[in-house]
Amino acid sequence: APAIRLEDYQPPVYRIEKVHLTVKLDPAETEVVATLSVARQADVQAGTPLVLDGDELSLRELKLNGEVLPDDGYTVSPDKLEIHAPPSKPFDLKITTQINPEANTKLMGLYRSSGTYCTQCEAEGFRRITYFLDRPDVLAIYTTRVEAPKNDCPVLLANGNLMEKGDIDGTDRHYALWHDPHPKPAYLFALVAGNLAQVPDRFTTASDKKVDLNIYVEHGNEGLCSWAMDSLKRSMKWDEDVFGREYDLDVFNIVAVSDFNMGAMENKGLNIFNDKYVLADPETATDQDYANIEAVIAHEYFHNWTGNRITCRDWFQLCLKEGLTVFRDQEFTSDMRSRPVKRITDVRLLKTHQFPEDAGPLAHPVRPRVYHEINNFYTATVYEKGAEVVRMLKTVLGDEGFHKGLDLYFDRHDGEATTIEAFLTCFEDTTGTDLSQFALWYEQAGTPVVSVASAYDADRQTYSLSLSQEIPPVPGQRSSKPAVIPLRFGLLGPDGKDMHATSASGIKISGDVLLMEKSRHEITFSGISSQPVMSLLRAFSAPVRIDQKFATADLQFLAARDNDPFNRWQAVQSLAMQELVRLTGTLRHGKLGAPADGVVSVFGAVLNDQNLDPALKALALTLPSEADIAQEIGKNVDPDAILAARKQLRQAIARQFHGALRAAALEFAPRGDYSPDAETAGKRALSNRAAYYYAVSNTEDAAQFTWDRFSSADNMTDRLAGLMLLVHDHMPGETAALDLYLSRHEKSSLAMDKWFMVQATAPGDGTLATIKSLFSHPLYDATNPNRVRALLQSFATGNATQFARPDGAGFELVAESVLEIDKRNPQVASRLLTSFRSWRALDANRCALAESALMKISSCEDLSRDSRDIIDRTLQ
Numbered sequence: 001a002p003a004i005r006l007e008d009y010q011p012p013v014y015r016i017e018k019v020h021l022t023v024k025l026d027p028a029e030t031e032v033v034a035t036l037s038v039a040r041q042a043d044v045q046a047g048t049p050l051v052l053d054g055d056e057l058s059l060r061e062l063k064l065n066g067e068v069l070p071d072d073g074y075t076v077s078p079d080k081l082e083i084h085a086p087p088s089k090p091f092d093l094k095i096t097t098q099i100n101p102e103a104n105t106k107l108m109g110l111y112r113s114s115g116t117y118c119t120q121c122e123a124e125g126f127r128r129i130t131y132f133l134d135r136p137d138v139l140a141i142y143t144t145r146v147e148a149p150k151n152d153c154p155v156l157l158a159n160g161n162l163m164e165k166g167d168i169d170g171t172d173r174h175y176a177l178w179h180d181p182h183p184k185p186a187y188l189f190a191l192v193a194g195n196l197a198q199v200p201d202r203f204t205t206a207s208d209k210k211v212d213l214n215i216y217v218e219h220g221n222e223g224l225c226s227w228a229m230d231s232l233k234r235s236m237k238w239d240e241d242v243f244g245r246e247y248d249l250d251v252f253n254i255v256a257v258s259d260f261n262m263g264a265m266e267n268k269g270l271n272i273f274n275d276k277y278v279l280a281d282p283e284t285a286t287d288q289d290y291a292n293i294e295a296v297i298a299h300e301y302f303h304n305w306t307g308n309r310i311t312c313r314d315w316f317q318l319c320l321k322e323g324l325t326v327f328r329d330q331e332f333t334s335d336m337r338s339r340p341v342k343r344i345t346d347v348r349l350l351k352t353h354q355f356p357e358d359a360g361p362l363a364h365p366v367r368p369r370v371y372h373e374i375n376n377f378y379t380a381t382v383y384e385k386g387a388e389v390v391r392m393l394k395t396v397l398g399d400e401g402f403h404k405g406l407d408l409y410f411d412r413h414d415g416e417a418t419t420i421e422a423f424l425t426c427f428e429d430t431t432g433t434d435l436s437q438f439a440l441w442y443e444q445a446g447t448p449v450v451s452v453a454s455a456y457d458a459d460r461q462t463y464s465l466s467l468s469q470e471i472p473p474v475p476g477q478r479s480s481k482p483a484v485i486p487l488r489f490g491l492l493g494p495d496g497k498d499m500h501a502t503s504a505s506g507i508k509i510s511g512d513v514l515l516m517e518k519s520r521h522e523i524t525f526s527g528i529s530s531q532p533v534m535s536l537l538r539a540f541s542a543p544v545r546i547d548q549k550f551a552t553a554d555l556q557f558l559a560a561r562d563n564d565p566f567n568r569w570q571a572v573q574s575l576a577m578q579e580l581v582r583l584t585g586t587l588r589h590g591k592l593g594a595p596a597d598g599v600v601s602v603f604g605a606v607l608n609d610q611n612l613d614p615a616l617k618a619l620a621l622t623l624p625s626e627a628d629i630a631q632e633i634g635k636n637v638d639p640d641a642i643l644a645a646r647k648q649l650r651q652a653i654a655r656q657f658h659g660a661l662r663a664a665a666l667e668f669a670p671r672g673d674y675s676p677d678a679e680t681a682g683k684r685a686l687s688n689r690a691a692y693y694y695a696v697s698n699t700e701d702a703a704q705f706t707w708d709r710f711s712s713a714d715n716m717t718d719r720l721a722g723l724m725l726l727v728h729d730h731m732p733g734e735t736a737a738l739d740l741y742l743s744r745h746e747k748s749s750l751a752m753d754k755w756f757m758v759q760a761t762a763p764g765d766g767t768l769a770t771i772k773s774l775f776s777h778p779l780y781d782a783t784n785p786n787r788v789r790a791l792l793q794s795f796a797t798g799n800a801t802q803f804a805r806p807d808g809a810g811f812e813l814v815a816e817s818v819l820e821i822d823k824r825n826p827q828v829a830s831r832l833l834t835s836f837r838s839w840r841a842l843d844a845n846r847c848a849l850a851e852s853a854l855m856k857i858s859s860c861e862d863l864s865r866d867s868r869d870i871i872d873r874t875l876q
Ligand code: B3K
Pocket: 122, 123, 262, 264, 265, 266, 299, 300, 303, 322, 375, 378
């Protein structure tokens, strides 16, 4: 596939102003009649050919201004329709294509999920429905007529407002006519038809407009939508209150489907969701699921302004809508729940997903400059780092400047397809700030490392700080320019309070933010009356790594006293990380070191801190993940040693504090009816975190205690936590627990995904055989993306020791699966393939084994474009 480059961008030569679609649904032979109102751009020569995109299409009829086009007037293939010499005046093009939804296993374009017709058009799925200028800078007004048998498909939906609905005389079919008055790119087109249950509600906007809200689900799931609906209403209200954004149609529809390549899709007025981000009740959904549903519902809703009303000029600008919308959904969750908890959760996600991406062969800038397959760029870098960049913009400009700039953006670009440059210009225009250096965050890949050294001079009462920044080389980027790095900080005095310098030199400071703009800064704070402890990067004010040598005592001090909750958490993590890296090293030399008392006791102090919010406490008591430790070690990684080191520290904490842990597990277990609210969920998290340690405490009742918690759980959060312990720690009752869970949940596919996931992520030699036998389990379905991800993606990304087995069998299994899935669903396959991205960091033996598995994939000649792109970059 050819490389698509940002620098080659050309505006479209024709506009498509209106689209009238008639979709006559049929499982294998759906007919699509598209009438496009086309106009030549003013600066384009008359007669310039019109070249429309297609993908696996077959043309049935073609008319121009009502006349059948002669054969020599056009050329057509499944992926292209070219009109050689279109009229110079605006014209109508009527294109009839036939498609086969039933055979569409890629789940792009129009397909069927459990009998329901649905569409997915982002990024380039519309061209699988009809020939079109399938690019985000072609904005049209759509009218859609959906036709289907009344019995099979009582529900007929498309974007916009419903204009008309009726029977088609003399047939068993009916139709619905939808009109969307807002011009939109084709990737936001959607239609749905099926036999679905409707859960209605209503929202009144700030300007008193009534909006009908509906969630459509499979019959029987009506009772599982109330959390999603509640989340939607809160999102709508919040976007009015915080960003001044109102909804703009008479109806907002959400449809939940069970076969979906990703989380959800923000189609105008008709969001389509993976049902895991809609359906919830205490019996089948965890607290985490509830939080995810709230966040994804909000995210898709917020796209209505950031993405739909203002969209992207081209796919290189993807972060324009995604980074900004993730930032908005993060803020929403922070307001709905606990800001520090949300911040820590997001940073953990960033560090486990985005940092490794940015440090490996798949690294790319937040705004890439080149791609071969755009679907491979819906990445943690575009989404999560993209959100961090927006967050930094807010930190650099201040709340007021940020909101003024954003208001201008909404005003100036409403109805347009635009760019990152245009976005940044709005902030420059409102605040007078030059953002040209800041813009490098969109251009440069890799995670900057900020190195810190400090010295205190008691005589002069000065504290000096040397800061330097550097981005380690990443593919295609050997050197880099200094970025603008806002570092939120505090200088802690011995009493734990922030000290205030009488003056500071060497850097721009605004409030509690140091603004790095150069590669080096020598900073001096004066009037510092005693040796301070530096708390840097508070609230994780920039997506960087900090390289700072800390004395254990200073980290202990920060862990206990920092008034920034994020950095308190970070201090505990840093202490644990130092120790885990040390223990891993010892284990690799065949020795068994004991965890240091000083580190273990910090966990005891956290556990016994009466003033710490339970949710924060649960997070502080969570050890860095195996993936985090691997990343910290960086090269020659041995996952077995990491697993063993982590287990050692966990056991040491468990053995030393078993009494307090048991007490906390009991004390914080919420009583009474289940509620998913953040506070109650925080208590449950702490209770389960304590139980996680207690399970390996060597006390007599640890096994029984764990079993009882599992078997008596009255909600999924506790049941799943219990099941994980029994299965991952191979405790007595492991098999019985899996059987009990299976018989209880076999009817709920979302609950069963968790059952597959728990087994796939169990450490231990037996897991590979388990996975292979699960392939033939009656409930395994290789065509359902959620199920495939539950078994294989979770194995490849969440079971480091078995994926990277020293005999290579884990890599083999994933490689074979990629090849098999790729034939059916390239997007699911290529996503699974990205789990190899850190292969070069492994030890020599594992590295060689990973390479041969990758070579095997690469040698396959008919790989999809998606997987070819990932494999080529992974091996480069
Ligand atoms: N915009 C969609 C993602 C589409 C992915 C296409 N491969 C969901 C979202 O980010 O809201």
